[in-house]
Structures are given as C-alpha cells and as structure tokens.
Amino acid sequence: xxxxxxxxxxxxxxxxxxxxxxxxxxxxxxxxxxxxxxxxxxxxxxxxxxxxxxxxxxxxxxxxxxxxxxxxxxxxxxxxxxxxxxxxxxxxxxxxxxxxxxxxxxxxxxxxxxxxxxxxxxxxxxxxxxxxxxxxxxxxxxxxxxxxxxxxxxxxxxxxxxxxxxxxxxxxxxxxxxxxxxxxxxxxxxxxxxxxxxxxxxxxxxxxxxxxxxxxxxxxxxxxxxxxxxxxxxxxxxxxxxxxxxxxxxxxxxxxxxxxxxxxxxxxxxxxxxxxxxxxxxxxxxxxxxxxxxxxxxxxxxxxxxxxxxxxxxxxxxxxxxxxxxxxxxxxxxxxxxxxxxxxxxxxxxxxxxxxxxxxxxxxxxxxxxxxxxxxxxxxxxxxxxxxxxxxxxxxxxxxxxxxxxxxxxxxxxxxxxxxxxxxxxxxxxxxxxxxxxxxxxxxxxxxxxxxxxxxxxxxxxxxxxxxxxxxxxxxxxxxxxxxxxxxxxxxxxxxxxxxxxxxxxxxxxxxxxxxxxxxxxxxxxxxxxxxxxxxxxxxxxxxxxxxxxxxxxxxxxxxxxxxxxxxxxxxxxxxxxxxxxxxxxxxxxxxxxxxxxxxxxxxxxxxxxxxxxxxxxxxxxxxxxxxxxxxxxxxxxxxxxxxxxxxxxxxxxxxxxxxxxxxxxxxxxxxxxxxxxxxxxxxxxxxxxxxxxxxxxxxxxxxxxxxxxxxxxxxxxxxxxxxxxxxxxxxxxxxxxxxxxxxxxxxxxxxxxxxxxxxxxxxxxxxxxxxxxxxxxxxxxxxxxxxxxxxxxxxxxxxxxxxxxxxxxxxxxxxxxxxxxxxxxxxxxxxxxxx
Numbered sequence: 047x048x049x050x051x052x053x054x055x056x057x058x059x060x061x062x063x064x065x066x067x068x069x070x071x072x073x074x075x076x077x078x079x080x081x082x083x084x085x086x087x088x089x090x091x092x093x094x095x096x097x098x099x100x101x102x103x104x105x106x107x108x109x110x111x112x113x114x115x116x117x118x119x120x121x122x123x124x125x126x127x128x129x130x131x132x133x134x135x136x137x138x139x140x141x142x143x144x145x146x147x148x149x150x151x152x153x154x155x156x157x158x159x160x161x162x163x164x165x166x167x168x169x170x171x172x173x174x175x176x177x178x179x180x181x182x183x184x185x186x187x188x189x190x191x192x193x194x195x196x197x198x199x200x201x202x203x204x205x206x207x208x209x210x211x212x213x214x215x216x217x218x219x220x221x222x223x224x225x226x227x228x229x230x231x232x233x234x235x236x237x238x239x240x241x242x243x244x245x246x247x248x249x250x251x252x253x254x255x256x257x258x259x260x261x262x263x264x265x266x267x268x269x270x271x272x273x274x275x276x277x278x279x280x281x282x283x284x285x286x287x288x289x290x291x292x293x294x295x296x297x298x299x300x301x302x303x304x305x306x307x308x309x310x311x312x313x314x315x316x317x318x319x320x321x322x323x324x325x326x327x328x329x330x331x332x333x334x335x336x337x338x339x340x341x342x343x344x345x346x347x348x349x350x351x352x353x354x355x356x357x358x359x360x361x362x363x364x365x366x367x368x369x370x371x372x373x374x375x376x377x378x379x380x381x382x383x384x385x386x387x388x389x390x391x392x393x394x395x396x397x398x399x400x401x402x403x404x405x406x407x408x409x410x411x412x413x414x415x416x417x418x419x420x421x422x423x424x425x426x427x428x429x430x431x432x433x434x435x436x437x438x439x440x441x442x443x444x445x446x447x448x449x450x451x452x453x454x455x456x457x458x459x460x461x462x463x464x465x466x467x468x469x470x471x472x473x474x475x476x477x478x479x480x481x482x483x484x485x486x487x488x489x490x491x492x493x494x495x496x497x498x499x500x501x502x503x504x505x506x507x508x509x510x511x512x513x514x515x516x517x518x519x520x521x522x523x524x525x526x527x528x529x530x531x532x533x534x535x536x537x538x539x540x541x542x543x544x545x546x547x548x549x550x551x552x553x554x555x556x557x558x559x560x561x562x563x564x565x566x567x568x569x570x571x572x573x574x575x576x577x578x579x580x581x582x583x584x585x586x587x588x589x590x591x592x593x594x595x596x597x598x599x600x601x602x603x604x605x606x607x608x609x610x611x612x613x614x615x616x617x618x619x620x621x622x623x624x625x626x627x628x629x630x631x632x633x634x635x636x637x638x639x640x641x642x643x644x645x646x647x648x649x650x651x652x653x654x655x656x657x658x659x660x661x662x663x664x665x666x667x668x669x670x671x672x673x674x675x676x677x678x679x680x681x682x683x684x685x686x687x688x689x690x691x692x693x694x695x696x697x698x699x700x701x702x703x704x705x706x707x708x709x710x711x712x713x714x715x716x717x718x719x720x721x722x723x724x725x726x727x728x729x730x731x732x733x734x735x736x737x738x739x740x741x742x743x744x745x746x747x748x749x750x751x752x753x754x755x756x757x758x759x760x761x762x763x764x765x766x767x768x769x770x771x772x773x774x775x776x777x778x779x780x781x782x783x784x785x786x787x788x789x790x791x792x793x794x795x796x797x798x799x800x801x802x803x804x805x806x807x808x809x810x811x812x813x814x815x816x817x818x819x820x821x822x823x824x825x826x827x828x829x830x831x832x833x834x835x836x837x838x839x840x841x842x843x844x845x846x847x848x849x850x851x852x853x854x855x856x857x858x859x860x861x862x863x864x865x866x867x868x869x870x871x872x873x874x875x876x877x878x879x880x881x882x
Contacts, residue, residue, distance in 0.1 A: 104131055132234070245663035245767030246709065246731075249724055256737040258758040260698060260748030263308070275308070279484045280747040282491040283311070284671070284697065289494045290326060291692065292653050292675040296497075296506045297329040298836045298844070301680035303827070304693045305795070310828040311486055314479050321843075322831040328429050328844035329836075330493050331437055333500050335424045337848070343425035346500040350447035409459040411443040413469040420444075429845045432475030438489060439463055439474050451492065458485050510651040517651065521644045528637045531630050538627045545620040649674050659780070660773030662763065664732045665701035665709060666741060668773060670784055678787060685832040694791030695749040696756060696784060700741030751792070753785035798827055 058076045099109045108129045116123045127133055263275050275283065287307045294301050302310075302322060313320040336344045420440025423433060439462050446455035462477045463469065478486075497503050652674040659668040671693045672678050680692045701710065710728050712720070717727045724731070732740065741748055750756055760777050763770040777784075836843055 102131070107131070132236070241766040242768045242771045243766065245764070245769050246720075246728060248663075248764055248766055250726065250731050250735065254762070255758075256735055257762045258750065258755045259737055260739040260741065261751065262739075262748050274483075275312075275487070276484050277747070278745045279487045281699070281745060282487050283308070284669075284747070286487065286490045286494050287693075288656055288671050288675075289497075290330075291680070293497070293503060293506060294676075294681065294835070296502050297326075297333065298833075298839055299325060299329050300684040300686070300831065300833050300835050301676070301692065302684070302686055302831055303680070303689050303691060303791075304695070305791075306686065306828040306831060309826050310831075311490075312483050313826070313828060316479070318829075320828055321833065322828045324429075324434070324845050325833045325836070325843060326490070327434050327438070327493075330490075330497060331424060331429075331434060331441075332427065332844060333497050333502050334441075334493070335421060337427060338425045343421075345421065346502070347496050348499065349444050352444075352447070407465065408456060409463040410465055410467075410469045411439050411459045411463040414463060414471075414474070415440050427847050430847075432471040434845070435462070435474040435478045436471050438478070438493075441493070442489070445492065454488055454492070458489060461485065507654055510653050514648055514651045517644050517648050521641060521648075524637050524641050524644070528634060528641075531633050531637065535627060535630045535634070538623055538630065542620070542623050542627065545617065545623060547617075547620065650677060659776045661769045662773060663767055663770055664728075664736065665705040665769075667699040667701075668777075669697040669699065670780060671697070672783075672787065673780065678783060679790075681835075683834065685834050686827070686830065689790070689794045689827075691787040691790040691794065694787045695751045696759075696788075698741060698748045698750070700743045700746045702744040706743065751788055753788055756781065756785060756788070 059073055060075075060079060061071055061073055062079075063071050095109075097112075098115050099111055101107045101109050108125060110123055110125070111121050113123070115121070262277070263280055284304075287304050290297065290299060290307075291301050306322060310320050310322040310326075313323055334345070334347050336342075336346065414436060420437045423440075424437050429437075439459065442455045442458055442462075445451045446459065458481075461481055462474055464473075464477065467473045467477070656669065656671065657674050659670055659673070661667055676692060678692065679690050680687060700706075710732060712728060717729075721727050726734070739748065750759065756777070760774060760781070763774045763777075765771045765774050833843055840848075842848070
C-alpha cells in the first residue's frame with residue numbers, strides 16, 4: 047500500500063500433501079483452497095453430549111438420554127438391570143470375594159509346586175499365557191490333593207518333600223490339612239434413608255402403644271334432658287366461640303370460656319334469661335345494621351333481593367313490545383287441524399306448574415312483619431321482650447332466598463314461626479326457648495359469618511394488621527439494641543480479664559467448700575448431741591483426741607477467714623467494670639422482657655385466621671384456639687377472669703373428604719400394594735394405631751384436656767415423618783402454655799362443682815317455690831357472666847335501648863341553657879362598645 051492506494055493484493059501460499067498420492071506435494075495459493083467450518087470437531091461432540099444426555103455421580107453410571115429428548119424421539123430410558131447401581135456394587139463385591147477365595151484356595155498349592163520368587167520393583171509382569179498356565183497347575187495340584195494322590199503330602203510346617211514314604215492305609219493323610227470355608231460377603235446395603243419422609247411410608251411398629259384416647263362432647267355435658275349437641279355441630283360451635291372471642295372488642299362483649307358458652311347455648315328457662323346468650327345475639331345483630339343516628343341506619347351486609355323487587359326491576363328493564371298484527375285466517379284441513387291440536391296439548395304439558403301451587407307454605411315468618419319490618423326494629427334497637435328473636439326470624443326469612451342457605455333457614459323457621467301459632471313477638475320468644483340446641487348453634491354460625499362483610503370487622507382487621515407492622519418494627523429495633531448491649535458486655539468481659547487481680551496462695555474454692563462441709567457436719571453432730579434429751583457422759587476412749595481435732599478445725603477456719611479478708615478486692619477500675627457489666631446485663635434482661643411482650647402482642651393481634659398446630663400421619667388436624675387472636679386467659683378485666691383460662695383443651699379434627707379419599711380410603715390396587723409393603727392397609731393401620739376413639743371425617747371432633755394425655759400424644763408422634771415432625775415441634779413449643787391452662791380449667795371446674803357437693807351432704811332446708819327455679823340455676827357458670835365491656839363503653843347492655851349518659855345529659859343541659867349572644871371575630875362576646 048502506497049499513499050493509501052493498494053499496489054499489490056495480499057496473497058498466501060500453502061504446501062499441500064495429497065493423501066491419495068504418495069510422495070507428491072503441491073504448492074497452491076489461496077484461490078485454490080477453501081475452509082469448511084462445519085466439520086465435526088471434539089467441541090461439537092462435547093456440546094452434543096452435554097445437551098442430550100446425563101448421568102449420575104457414581105462410578106460406572108450409564109449415560110441416560112434427557113427426558114424431553116427421549117419423549118420426542120420415543121427412546122426407552124429404562125436402565126438395564128446389569129447397569130443399575132445395586133448390581134454394579136454387588137458384582138464388584140462378588141468379584142473381590144471370589145478373588146479372596148481363589149487366593150485362599152490356590153495360594154497354598156502354588157507354594158507347594160514351586161517357590162514364589164518375589165518380583166523386584168520395575169520387573170516385567172508375567173504375560174496372560176503364563177498366568178493361565180500357573181493357574182492350571184494350581185488347579186491340578188488341588189485335584190491331586192482331593193483324590194488322595196500318594197505323591198502329594200504336606201507336613202505340619204507346610205514344606206514340600208521330594209521323597210515321600212507310602213502312606214499308612216489306616217492313617218488319614220488329611221488330618222494335618224485344615225479347610226477354611228469363607229462366606230461370601232453380603233450384597234451392599236441400600237443407601238440410608240434421609241428423614242423426614244412421608245409419614246405413611248414409615249413402617250408400622252407393634253411395640254409402641256396406640257395414641258391416647260380422645261374425649262368427646264357427650265350427653266353428660268348437655269345440662270338439659272333430651273338436649274344433646276350432635277357431632278356435626280361441634281365444628282360450628284367452636285368456630286362461633288372463637289369468632290366471638292377474637293372480635294370481642296368489635297362486638298363490645300366480655301370474653302367468656304368455652305364451658306360457659308356450651309352451658310349458655312343450651313340454657314332455656316321461663317323464669318329468667320341468660321345474659322350471655324342474649325348479649326351475644328344482640329351484639330352480633332347490632333353490627334349488621336347501624337343505628338338510626340349512624341348513617342341513617344345503613345345496612346352493612348348484602349341481602350338477597352325480595353321477589354317483588356326483582357319483578358319490579360324486570361318490568362322496568364323490559365320495554366313494551368309492539369303487538370304483532372293478526373295473521374289472516376287460512377284454510378284448514380283435517381290433518382292440519384289435528385296437528386295443531388297436538389302441538390297445543392304438548393305446549394300445555396311443557397308449561398311449568400304455577401308457583402303458588404308448587405310452593406307449599408311451611409311457616410308464617412312473612413306474616414310477622416306486615417306492619418313493623420325487622421330492619422326498622424333493628425335500627426331502633428328494639429330487642430326486649432322477644433324483639434331480638436323477631437329480628438332473627440326476619441333475617442333468616444330474608445336469607446332463605448339464597449339457595450345455599452335455604453334449607454337451613456327453612457328448618458329453623460318451621461320451628462320459630464309455625465303455621466298453627468299467631469305471628470306475634472311472643473310466639474317468636476317462646477319458640478326460641480324450645481328450639482333445639484343444634485339449630486341455635488346454626489343460627490349463631492350464620493349471623494357470625496355475616497359479620498365478616500361488615501365495615502366494623504374489616505376496619506378492626508386492618509387496624510390489627512397495622513399494629514402488627516408497628517410491633518415488628520419495634521421488635522427489630524429492640525433486637526438491634528440487644529445485640530449492641532451484648533457486644534458491650536463481651537468487651538467488658540475481656541477488660542475484666544485483663545484487670546482481674548492475681549490470686550494469692552490460698553486454698554482453692556473446692557477445698558474451701560469441703561472444709562465448710564466438714565465444719566457444718568461437725569456443728570450438726572454437736573448440735574444434735576446437745577439437743578438430745580438423753581444425758582451423755584464423757585467418753586472414756588478417745589475423748590482427748592476428739593477435743594484436739596475440734597480445736598484444730600476451729601483454728602483452720604479462723605485462719606481461712608483471715609486470709610479471705612486479706613484477699614485483694616482489685617482496683618477501682620476493676621470494680622467499675624464489674625458494676626458496668628451488671629448494669630448491661632440488667633439492660634439485656636429488660637430488653638428481652640420487652641421483646642417477650644411484643645411477641646405476645648403480635649400473637650394477640652394475629653386475628654385473620656385460626657392457625658392449626660399441624661397434622662399427624664393420618665391427616666388429623668390439631669387446634670389450640672388460644673394460640674393466636676386472643677389472650678390466653680381472656681380479657682383481664684372480664685367478669686369471668688377468675689377462671690384463668692379460655693378454652694383449656696387441645697382439639698383434634700378428622701381428615702377432610704379429599705384427604706380421606708386420597709390417602710386413607712384408597713383404591714383397591716393401591717391398598718394391595720401398601721399391604722404387600724407393610725402387611726396391612728392404611729385404614730386398618732389407622733384403626734390399630736388410633737384405638738377405638740378415632741375421628742374419621744372433618745365433621746368429627748375430639749379433645750385432650752390433661753397434661754398427661756398431651757405428653758403421651760407427643761411420645762406417640764414419630765418425628766421421622768414430615769407432618770408429625772412439624773406437629774411435634776409446635777406442641778413442644780407450646781407445651782407449657784397448653785398444660786398450664788388445662789390445669790387451670792380442671793381447678794376451676796372442681797371449684798365450681800365443690801359447693802354443690804358440699805350442699806348435698808347437708809340436710810335440705812325449706813325454700814319458697816318462688817325462688818326455687820333460680821336456685822337450681824346457681825350451679826351454672828354462664829349465669830355469673832356480666833357484659834362489663836358494654837356497660838363501660840356504651841353505658842348499658844346491648845339488649846337495652848340506648849339511653850343518654852350523664853355526660854350527654856350535662857352537655858344537653860349546657861346547650862339549652864346557653865344564651866345566644868353576639869360575638870366578635872375572635873368569638874368573644876361583644877362589650878358595650880361593640881353594641882353601637
């Protein structure tokens with residue numbers, strides 16, 4: 047290139063040797079050569095292997111085609127038996143065992159046939175032919191020995207002799223030969239199982255006792271005769287109790303125990319009302335509809351539309367269609383007339399029956415609200431004298447329009463508003479008092495589920511969520527502060543070691559403790575001797591020796607105390623460090639106590655859902671309802687706070703339908719496979735390991751109420767399973783709390799039943815018939831409950847109508863007595879000059 051111009055084009059030459067022509071070479075330039083970059087290379091082979099096949103990590107593992115490629119090209123990926131891991135390991139072990147056996151069997155005869163020349167290092171190894179020949183010679187020697195060849199004889203020392211005398215026919219020539227039979231090494235064990243695994247994959251153990259027996263809510267807990275809680279209603283009962291206690295601040299209710307709630311839901315009397323039962327219904331109903339003074343009594347839930355409203359809406363939406371013009375009559379024949387008659391008869395048959403004839407009237411709930419609607423009654427808080435029972439009838443009648451709730455509501459309304467009774471408020475009150483306890487539970491469940499839609503509950507949940515966020519932030523700050531204080535303590539500890547004074551040559555701490563123990567023992571013996579009443583005379587043997595020994599011990603004690611007083615206490619800086627360490631430790635203790643308080647606040651604010659403790663091997667769920675959303679003992683200022691517990695039981699729920707069909711009541715083929723593995727089916731194993739008191743579905747509930755049963759349950763759980771490992775961990779974490787409140791419940795029930803037992807021993811006294819009914823109910827704990835929260839916050843019970851408080855009365859009086867006076871811009875009354 048010269049001055050930017052290409053004077054001569056670049057060129058290259060190559061000396062090429064042709065493979066098909068020997069001793070010939072050619073000199074060619076770049077115009078006669080071309081390079082193929084698509085040639086097969088080692089890198090391409092590596093990429094192909096990496097992208098298409100894979101193998102396991104053990105030595106000798108076969109290459110397997112990747113699943114997606116095998117599926118696309120229909121390649122069988124099943125590993126042959128001789129290439130599997132277990133077969134390879136077993137074959138290797140067998141080869142080594144055979145090698146040892148050959149060496150043990152033939153090595154001895156090889157030593158007899160020829161001397162063994164040890165091969166020096168670096169010497170050439172024998173060929174395969176020589177090795178085969180040597181092995182054949184060993185085998186022939188072995189055969190001669192077995193056949194009793196007289197030319198073969200071995201002495202005790204194992205030395206081969208050239209001249210061998212003929213053997214004695216009466217002598218066994220093999221007495222000196224001992225044959226050792228080695229057993230083949232067993233096949234290698236499978237790799238160890240990594241726990242935890244699926245619980246039902248663990249083999250059943252017959253030596254372990256079954257799960258402790260469950261207890262159930264039976265007829266003994268039903269206080270009224272003929273009133274028993276069905277097993278299908280226990281889930282709704284627990285759900286309702288939990289909802290009312292978690293959101294007791296929203297409902298303005300005092301917390302109450304589960305035992306009192308069970309008593310209250312079964313209470314029925316014409317002489318007196320149960321305040322707990324009445325306040326629960328009134329408080330929940332008040333959250334569904336606001337009062338008249340609050341947003342004009344807005345309804346907080348979505349109600350199904352009435353049939354009249356739906357028909358009016360359809361009429362408004364539908365536009366009037368123009369009448370079709372009459373068709374001119376046409377000529378009819380006999381066949382066309384018969385055809386028209388058949389079509390008309392078929393249309394009449396296809397017409398749906400009239401709704402009035404189809405729907406049979408089952409109750410008179412609609413007739414109770416012809417003049418006074420239930421929503422207006424609820425807005426005015428008209429609950430007394432059967433008012434809240436009337437509101438329940440109206441609400442259930444409206445909810446029966448929902449297909450999901452129709453059957454349940456109809457069953458309740460048939461009893462509360464019968465056709466053969468007058469549709470009055472008194473009828474609703476009387477009919478509720480005789481209502482079945484299971485239907486009462488159903489009513490409470492329905493209205494409690496409606497409260498989830500209300501703004502009050504949603505705001506409370508949002509407020510709890512915000513509180514939990516703040517609590518977590520505070521906890522993080524406290525944890526950081528604790529970390530700083532612990533680091534300060536560590537530095538002070540190192541400084542203390544540097545400033546610690548040297549100890550003098552004094553008796554060690556162990557020697558001092560031994561000396562103290564000896565002196566105390568001596569003093570005890572002396573005091574025991576002096577305190578005894580029997581006179582003891584001076585001993586004639588060894589009396590002087592004992593006196594001298596006592597004096598020596600007293601002098602040693604005196605010397606030890608003097609040395610302890612002379613021990614240096616350390617410098618002022620050392621004492622200052624010790625004091626600072628104590629202060630820092632107290633800071634750590636206070637921080638940890640604050641963290642514990644925050645943890646408890648986080649637990650109580652966690653209200654959106656009830657958290658399950660875990661599941662066992664048979665998919666049973668375990669609940670401890672005090673775990674989150676409420677205080678362990680209920681509200682501390684409630685009327686029943688002296689009970690010191692809320693529920694006091696560990697509840698067990700059976701598996702749901704999907705879990706039962708998928709894991710327990712499995713198909714016959716799966717059941718037979720499980721039986722071949724473990725010798726039993728899952729259903730039989732469940733019956734054997736749970737005992738007679740098991741729960742088989744989600745509608746069945748049982749409980750434990752003693753710490754002993756709780757400990758037995760924890761021992762029964764197998765921590766090698768996935769589910770039971772988590773459950774055991776949670777139970778271990780909460781064990782002390784659960785056991786404490788189980789004991790509190792037992793003590794409370796024993797104390798509540800104690801006066802009744804004592805009074806039964808005393809002679810019966812005369813009692814007026816007027817107070818006899820009230821006296822029979824004094825045993826019940828539900829009648830001791832008072833709604834102190836409502837009295838404190840709104841000034842009256844929920845069942846009572848709103849009445850002005852003292853503060854409101856004073857404010858109203860001050861407002862009426864206030865004179866209308868002219869004021870200036872600052873709001874002050876005008877003076878004389880301002881009146882001009």
